[in-house]
Amino acid sequence: MPQGHPSKHKLGERQKRTIIGADLPETEIFRGDLLIQSLSASPRSIGSMYYYDDTGSALFERLCQEDSYYLFRAEEEILAQYTKSIADVTGPVSLVELGAGTAQKTTLLINAYMEKHGSTSYAAIDINRSILEKAAENLLSMTPDLNFTGIIGVYQTGLEHAANVTGQKLLVCLGASAGNMYDDELHRLLHSVSSLFSLGDYFLVGIDLDKRSDILEAAYNNQSAILTNLCVLQHLNWRFDGNFNVFQFRHVAFHNKSLCRMEAHLEAMQAQSVNLKRLDFSFFLEKGEMIRTEIMRKVNLLTFNDIFIKHGLNPVHHWTDSKRRYAVCLFQIVNAP
Ligand SMILES: C[S@@+](CC[C@H](N)C(=O)[O-])C[C@H]1O[C@@H](n2cnc3c(N)ncnc32)[C@H](O)[C@@H]1O
Known part of the structure; x- marks a missing residue:
């Protein structure tokens, strides 16, 4: 089987630790053409996958420990219970x-299924291969009987591989990652889930609930x-041989109440020419111009469920933390698209 293409094997029949996509070129994961498109659009944006090189992944783990970033602890509380x-x-x-990611909270789920x-x-x-290796090491040291497969790639290619897993499946998406997807991305993902699975x-999704702006803004401004x-x-x-001067940008994160989401941006504090040499792409940023780097949906569960129902995924049950800040929702595929 060529690495990086959907497997014909039944993944459940593999050895205890398998990595798929190890020789997939990173240019197929972090696609320059898509980045040029989003940086040329109005307003400009950068896909949230660019948060997760090794430095960014380590910083995300640090963010999860911040007092004001309640999301990690709320989801962990739900899973523990x-x-x-x-x-x-x-x-x-x-x-x-x-x-x-490091699958830290997933161990709770894995242990429950093992027991x-x-x-x-x-x-x-995951798109980050070193984090998948870390996840494999942690999980296999704690649960040697686990059959672990790491799939390096974006969600879509990952799902194509995972469709070959034997038996009934529970797809899991934690860390409010579904909330980082724009409407079209979430619809594409759900269409793939219901057509490939x-x-x-089942599909288990962790998502943050809408709440007061001050609580939300504190979580994303630490x-x-x-x-x-x-x-x-x-x-x-580093990836595209660029010349962004990081010191000439300012972090901006605010609650966009009308769109029910937090938004993170980078604001240029000086006018500047940006050049990404490896992509042969340049553009000019005005002083004060913002580049959107991430959205974080803050949902009402009824509206959120409707998106899944449209794709044949029926809400089965949801669980919230004791302060009702966060929800983990279970859906089941009941209709083919
Ligand atoms: C918000 S973190 C969540 C990590 C972990 N699930 C948790 O709950 O703590 C998002 C993870 O998704 C990965 N990721 C981001 N965009 C991705 C994409 N388009 N395809 C596959 N993985 C992606 C990142 O590398 C990161 O490990």
Whole structure:
């Protein structure tokens, strides 16, 4: 099987630790053509995947420890309390995770399935290969019986591989990553899930609930959030031989109430010419011009569920933390698209 293309193998039948896509060129993950498109658009933007080079991934872990960034702890609280209920509802499944990162919280889920249903298989999809290796090491040292597959790639290619996992599946998307997708991206993802996966498969999604602006704005304006955002420019500089002067940008994050989301931007404090040599792409930024780097949906569950229902994914149950700040929602594929 050529690496980087959908597997014909049944992933559940592989050895304990498998990495798929190890020789996939990073240019197919971090696509220059898409970056040029988003930087040329009005308003300009950079895809949130650029947060996650090795520096950005380490900063994200630091952000999760910030007092004001309640999302990580709220999701962890829900999983610590309810993974057994989730495993009861679904019965035995193979786990597949989108944007797994270090899979720290996923261990709670894996342990519950191991305890309840014996051995389980886990496929982790992520664009960052070193983080997948770290996840494999952590998980296999704690759970040697786990059948681990790391899939290096973007969500779409990851899902194409994961569709070959044997048996009933539970797709997992934690860390409010679904909230980082624009409407068209979320619709494309859900269309892929319902067309590539089978009737009866489940999808577990962690998502942040809408709340007061001051709480939201504190979560995204702490020191780690500021550094994480500025490091996006450093990522573009090393990957595309760029000349962004990080010191001439300012982090801006605010609650866009009418669109029910937080937005992170980088504002140019000086007018400047930007050149990304490896992409042969230049543009001019005016003083005060903003580049949007991320959106973070803050949802009302009824509206959020409707998006999934449109793609044949039925809400089964949801669980919230004790302060009702965050929800983990379970959907099941009931209709083919
Ligand atoms: C918000 S973090 C969540 C990490 C972890 N699931 C958690 O809950 O802490 C998002 C993760 O998704 C990965 N990621 C971001 N964009 C991606 C994409 N388009 N395709 C695949 N993985 C992506 C990042 O590398 C990062 O590990």
